[in-house]
Amino acid sequence: MAKSATERKRDQRARDKLSAQEKEALLLSRKIVTALYHNDDAALKRTISRTGIDEEQDLISRFIHGADRMNDKQLAELIRLQ
Structure with a gap:
């Protein structure tokens, strides 16, 4: 939790x-x-703004743990493996 x-x-x-x-x-x-490309950095900044999570590391950690909780199909859809 x-x-x-x-x-x-x-x-x-x-x-x-x-x-x-x-x-x-x-x-x-x-x-x-x-190293972040401009578009990736802009997307990160927009996500920080939308979530109100000010620490980049906190947001990235939440992404990692969220992805870890997904089943294989959900993860594949998220990152478009298929």
Whole structure:
């Protein structure tokens, strides 16, 4: 189940007290660096505006978890594999 805004804020405050190395060790599995084309960046900005989710990473994480919950057919339709 997704965390509430209060729970996310509480977690953020706890993370803020950690050193940069402690944060990285605790949170990161890996980093993905992505260059965005203008149209992709514009679509990301529109989606941020529509959802009210200000943090790009939060929005991307939600997309990942949402896609993970889809069945194979739903995922294929979303990304047009077929």
